[in-house]
Amino acid sequence: MKLNNFKINSKNKKVATTSSRQCLGISITDKSINMVLLNARSLNQFRLEKYVVVPLPKNIIGNGNVENHEELVAHLQQANQKLRSSCRNITVAISQRQAFIQFLDRDEDTEYTEEEQVMAELSQYDSLDDVSYDYQSVSINGQGKENLLLVNSKRDDVNILMDAYTDAGITPTQMDVDLLAVINSAITWINIRQPELTNKCIAVFNIDYSETQAIIMCHGKLLYKQEINLGYEHLMQSLRRSYQLTEEEAWDMLYSPSKPEDYNSTVAQPFQQQFIQEIQRVLQFYFTSASQENEIEEILIFGYGNNSANGFTESIRQQTRIPAQQINPVLLAELGDGIEPAKLQQDSSLLTVAFGLAVRGL
Structure with a gap:
């Protein structure tokens, strides 16, 4: 499940390009910052180049909300320095608590465009300037009905998170919802295993x-x-x-x-x-x-x-x-040089979302 362009604040968004099939997935939980750097060898074949898990003290993130901007920036910088990666294709997550996910059915012969249907769903907001959103066609069922995946979040919530990344010297290229990253991990595991x-x-x-x-x-x-x-x-x-x-x-x-x-x-x-x-x-x-x-x-x-x-x-x-x-889906990946299998086995349960984010960006 892959969203093309979760519309993050344009003042922060810079479209990065990469020369290799690499993506860095970053997830932030109440307890830790988790980074997974994947290299796509081929379809459904990944190499785990690097990963880091940096513990977070209390009262930096609470229920998905940034509670201490300066401390979060410092720990993001620490994690980034520990990873030591030049990858600029970066997918980050926003908590499902701060996002709304829905699937919209579309008849094949409807007179409304996808954009018009999405705008109708988002009309509950006073202004589209207050919302970040993205949508994508994900399937067509046996009755000819198209399925649209629509994700939206308050722009203020997106901006607060993006400001932390920007101040830490990290420029995400796309944003996804942690719940969808879990689904990405599940789909990847099913496809391979x-x-x-x-x-x-x-x-x-x-x-x-x-x-x-x-x-x-x-x-x-x-x-x-x-x-x-x-x-x-x-x-x-x-x-x-x-x-x-x-x-x-x-x-x-x-x-x-x-x-x-x-x-x-x-x-x-x-x-x-x-x-x-x-x-x-x-x-x-x-x-x-x-x-x-x-x-x-x-x-x-x-x-x-x-x-x-x-x-x-x-x-x-x-x-x-x-x-x-x-x-633990991250264990699907071939291990890069320097990764200790025993240590990865120990950390792997923390890396599901970051792995799904990295897969989403490949």
Whole structure:
């Protein structure tokens, strides 16, 4: 799913050109700045040239909003210097909390142009100067109806984010929504690893710091989305309570390959069972509120490390009767020189959005 030109503020936007098939994806969460530099070897074949994860202290980003501009700029500069890349093809994300995503149906013989239909949808705003938007035709169904993907956000929200990048010396060439980047990652993984799922209905759960993005998609189209109030923060709090750790110590333990002997029974399994209950709620909401006839064929879990996760997907399958897999899509890529496989395995659960952004820009 690829938007051609999310219309960012023209005073900040400079169209960059690249001599190679490279793209840098940058995602900013409440907890970290994540950068992924991909090189497209061929269709659906990628090389992970470099990546960085720079932790963010509290009160810099909150629920997708920039709360401390100067500190964010400083950490973006730190991440950029650590990456040491000259790539100018850069895709960045805006939080789904700051964007509105919708799919519009178009009849083949309609008298209205795509632009006219989009303008009608955006007429709720007092002025188009107040909104950043983009749209793209994504599919035509068996009845001859075209499907338009429309994304829009308040221009002020886009400008605040773009100002931080500009002050950090980074010039994005395109902007996408983090939710669509997750979908990009899912589509890329399906195309490469399980093409038989291409036209199936898939449920994707991307675990983030304080929440999980739940997505139900079919043919690459978003059918249903929901935010679940369950993420890494809940695991960290459980670690802190169980082992009397500071937040930093709990974060380190969460991503360490070695954990206490009772970690599975004390921390991992209770979290997994709570997560499965949330999966069941999402599926129930989807089938009762969306009036969908599509049966969900597969559940994909992104952003949850494989360490101490024995039996997690089997428990999901038993309790939902739907096959499930744990996936970190960035691991699809061939590794560049200097990337340590063990370190990437440890960090990979944080890189799903940045990977999807980089794919979007190739």
